[in-house]
Amino acid sequence: MVVSIIADDQPGLVDSLAQTVVDNQGNWLESRMAQMAGKFAGILRISVSEPHSSSLQEALEALQTRGMKVIVEQAVDESAPATRALLLNLVGNDRPGIVREVSQLLARQHINVEELSTECTPAPHSSDMLFRAQARLQVPTDVDIDTLTETLESLADDLIVEVSHPGA
Template sequence: MESPIVMSLIGPDRPGLVELIASTVKAAGGNWLESRMCNLGGQFAGILRVSPSEGRREELLAAVASLQDKGISLVVKDAEEDSDGGCHEVATIEIVGHDRPGIVSQISNAFAQRSVNVEELNTECRSAPMSGEALFEARARVCIPSDCDVSDLRSDLELIAADLMVDVSFESD
């Protein structure tokens, strides 16, 4: 079995874009394993992991490269073996509050200071129901190493939440 590839892509959003990518992968003998995709600001962006059929790796690489001729920017890398990267505990962090610059920066800095790896991050700004003010929401899935004191991490996040006037919830998975 050929080792999988990971592709990140971005292009102007339009109907049929996912089908174009999927049919290109399939026609070149690729098997679509997993993906995360969405429309942000009129641009369709995604990352996907694809496994080439035996002996068809170069064909698959050439086929996905041809998507650039259709207005899709690509970065293709060899997938690495899945590893927990020293992960001792997985947690979900949720943040909700009035939008302001620096929320993601401060929270991610707290993670980096304690070697906590962000596995997945989804953020969104929307109008608050009553006031119509910009409301920031984030949900992060993080991997906490064994040498990180979880109670200290929680304390760090609570201090940041108070400083930024946002609510932060922490739940071990």
């Protein structure tokens, strides 16, 4: 199952979640969690045998009585068409709509964004803000990397784009 959680940040949130998983015979497989603006947010994947699935789901949803917003979804079959994993790094001047422009371009090419991190930071020697994004993508094998890079760079004159294979 896949679980999303958001709550006011405080010590013990991850422990409560982990204890709930263990108490209901679940196995915590992977997660992404972060604190942002006083909130704690996360998503995790849990394996659990069928006989314990409903009790785990009920126990996770019961965490809402402790101020956590919890959404539990059953995982789906991950079989997909032929794709390859790529890493995307972008840097450019920040402006409204840049995430939408990039995501729209990727969607038009049937590229799946598996993970995305963004931030705005002051540019060195300037008061301008720089937009930075890092993404892990699943790209159809028929998409040419050079063409993808050029298309992304065409979104703005100042956009620096690097597309690479994981571990490269």
